[in-house]
Amino acid sequence: MKKITIADVAKQAEVSKSTVSQYLNKRYDYMGEKTKKRIQKAIEELGYQPNFVARSLKQKSTKTIGVIVANILHNFTTEVTRAIEDACHGADFHTIICNADDDPVKEKHYIEMLRAKQVDGLIIFPTGDNRDLYQQMLDASYPVVFLDRKVEEMPVTAVMLDNERAAELAVDHFAEKGYERVSLMTTSIFNHVTPRMERIEGYRSALRKNGLAVEEEYIVSADQDEMQEALEKLLQTEQPPEAILAGNDLVLIEVLKYVKHKGLRVPEDLAIIGIDDVSFASFYTPSITTVAQPTFKMGRMGAELLLDKIDKKDKQMSPFYRFEPKLMVRDSV
Amino acid sequence: MKKITIADVAKQAEVSKSTVSQYLNKRYDYMGEKTKKRIQKAIEELGYQPNFVARSLKQKSTKTIGVIVANILHNFTTEVTRAIEDACHGADFHTIICNADDDPVKEKHYIEMLRAKQVDGLIIFPTGDNRDLYQQMLDASYPVVFLDRKVEEMPVTAVMLDNERAAELAVDHFAEKGYERVSLMTTSIFNHVTPRMERIEGYRSALRKNGLAVEEEYIVSADQDEMQEALEKLLQTEQPPEAILAGNDLVLIEVLKYVKHKGLRVPEDLAIIGIDDVSFASFYTPSITTVAQPTFKMGRMGAELLLDKIDKKDKQMSPFYRFEPKLMVRDSV
DNA sequence: CTGAAAGCGCTTACAG
DNA sequence: CTGAAAGCGCTTACAG
Known part of the structure; x- marks a missing residue:
């Protein structure tokens, strides 16, 4: 035919x-x-x-944007991505989602591939290790928005959580409930990923603010597959922490697995707060206190900023947008 | 520039x-x-x-496929989608994911839009209500693969779970543990969605096989926002079920919310099995017995079948591929 | 109110 | 071994 x-x-x-x-x-x-x-x-x-392809060639617009996420396994990523798709759909744009899997090489490949496909703009959760490429897009005034993370010295519009505040909310809540020995666990900080660094910063200053000591051994970063070991080590010391702030959803899951495996009682033996309001937090037993990110708003904002840039409604936007986290008080602390 | x-x-x-x-x-x-x-x-x-767009115009291949899912909120969908993306990435294809939100009108819009964008093929989790469109693609020998569901009388290659077997595995396990009054809850069956219908069928025959009575009141289908009510009604009868088979992840969540709200003990007051091996099943308390779908295999198979069709390596494939579910025995029954 | 022509950035059969 | 030319399916400035 x-x-x-x-x-x-x-x-x-x-x-x-x-x-x-x-x-x-x-x-x-x-x-x-x-x-x-x-x-x-x-x-x-x-x-x-x-035939949309023919039209795209002539009009130099594919009505498609690319989204390159650092790691699709985070619940946060899935939700933000969904919000981006929704917002784009409203503007008759399609989205191509790519998962860089925390690998700068993959990220580079995707950026190049998507640009070759002439997507009209890119939302990137940057790995941070492709500065030359980012810079090149900036120089070409190619529409880009960073999400979740920023890259030092790169004036690219970025949509982020107020990460310090997120850690502060959690530490304040622990302090309020009388906990003094609070640990912070994050996934690897090898690449100096913005949220992790900022959450550590916020955690430190919030402890100080509450007159609590900062124990360096209580700040642990580990890859997911080493998390059980790290937990074992952390909790088998002389003075183990009484509370853990899980830096993201994947950490929280590891903590909960550990707790279950060891038969610990929450919050009696160990109090827990997780950053990221995971789906099961509300009906877990005990229900889990979390710090929620406004994922939907963040995704929509990212999409709108990008669409504005594509539409040249840009007009010198402020480079960083910070979103307020929210403490969801439940029973795990 | x-x-x-x-x-x-x-x-x-x-x-x-x-x-x-x-x-x-x-x-x-x-x-x-x-x-x-x-x-x-x-x-x-x-x-x-x-410029890939120019090349696409000439070569009539965009190296992109479209995936139209019925409802992205299901964990199953997310996982399958991920597997599809992985498989496509390996073949240097991009994927555009669209969420029809169980709405045939949206589905139609997406099919048309994606075809206008000249995607090389489509994987569809069909709502079932666009027979004319499906037929038209068949007539044009346009590469299409159905996933999770089939459409009656449509000889489109479909990748599906052996749904009857999934229900049977669960019912057998309940029976083995001595439960006699087993309920099945599913989300709406308004559109005669394949998996739901087949699971109901499998549930019925498995009950019979185990010499258990089929109580029609124990088979309940409801939209998610009516699920709590439905549960209340189901469990407040003279002879309430002792066990519930949750037809998918969303139903399971509603059941767990209800259980928590009412302070029921699992499995003492109510035994539970969920179809779909949700992330938290293993570390929930009690851990949840589930019937797992091989989401990764199914997604990859769907992608491979489609890529073969695109590549004309088609050679008259069998229209339906069934995958074996697996019982994950844990503590909730 | 409508059409002929050029052009978007490639690929490809063909000529030499 | 390499190049001129036609063409993929549209859009758009311009002429009439």
Whole structure:
């Protein structure tokens, strides 16, 4: 079955391709009623579907954006991504999601591939290790928005959580409940990922603010597959912490696994707060106190900022947008 | 900054566009070494990036597939989608994911939009209500694979769970543990969604096989927002069930919320099995017995089947692929 | 009010 | 071994 093109429609309707094109683009300004009807009829009879690729080539817009996430396994990422898709859908844009898997090489490959595919802009959860590429996009004024993380010295619009505040909310809550020995666990900080560094910073200053000592051994970063070991080590010391702040959802899961495995009681033996309001927090037993990120708002904001840039409604935007975390008080502390 | 095109490279390297194109496509057959070098040099100097859209127009292949899921909120969907993306990535294909939100109108819109964008094929979790469109794609031999669900009388390759077996595994396990009054809860069956219908069927026959009575009141289907009410009604009868089979992850969550709210003990007051091996099943308290779907395998198979079709390696494939569910025995029954 | 023509950035059969 | 030319399916400035 041969593809129907605009030429076929034109022939069938006995008008020129130009006129059909005008019709398709709803530039009816001076178009005769009968012409419209004829074209409409021809389109229906032939079952014509415009070829978006051809249009994209000419118009230099694919109505598609790319989203490169650092790691799709985070619940946060999934939710933000969903919000981005929703917002884009509203603007008739498609999204191509790519998972860099925390690997700068993959990230580079995706950036290049997506740009070759002429996506109109990119939302990136940057690994941070492709500064030259980021810079190149900046220089070319190619529309980019960073999400969740920023890259030092790169004036790229970034949508982020107020991470220090997130850690502070948790530490304050622990302090309020009388806990003094509070640990912070995060996944690897090898790449100096913004949220992790900032959460550690916020944790430190919040402890000080509450007159609590900062024990360096209580700050632990480990890869997910080493987390059980790290927990064992952390909790088998002379003076183990009474409370743990899990730096993200994956850490929280590891903590809960450990707790279950060891038969610890929460919060009696160990109090827990997790950053990221995971789905099961509310109906877990005990229900888990969390610090929620406004994932939906953040995703939408990221998408809107990018779409504005694409639309040149840019007008010198402030580079960083910070979002307020929210403490969800439940029973685990 | 003007876009660099193949013409610029050709000029810089003092060869023709054709030759550059050959080079890009690695058709080196008769290309002189110095020519290659010159082109390579020009590409680097200019920072040339091929325009994939132009190539797509000519080659009639976008190296992109579309995935239209019925409802992205299911954990199953997220996992399958991830597997599809992985498999496609391996074949240098991109994926555009669209969420039809169980709405046939949205589904139609997405199918048309993606085809206009000339995606090379489509994986669809069909709502089932766009038979004409499905048929049209079949007639045009456009590459399509259904996932999770099939559509009656549509000979479209479909990748599905052995749903009857999934229900049977659960019922057998309940029976083995001595439970006699077993309920099955599913989300709405308004559209006769394949897995739900088949699970109900499997549940019925497994009860019979185990010599247990089929109580029609124990088979309940409700939308998510009516689930609590439905549970209340189900469990406040004269002879309430002692066990519930949650038809999917969303139902399971509603059941757990109810249980927590009412302070029921699991499995003493109510035994539970969920179809879909949710992330928290293993570290929930009590840990939840589930029937796992091989989401990764199913997604990969769907992608491979589609890529084969696109590649015309089709050769009359069997229309349905069934995957074996697996019982994950834990503490909730 | 409508059409002929050029062009978007590639690829490819063909000529030499 | 390499190049000129046509063409993929559209859009758009311009002419009439």
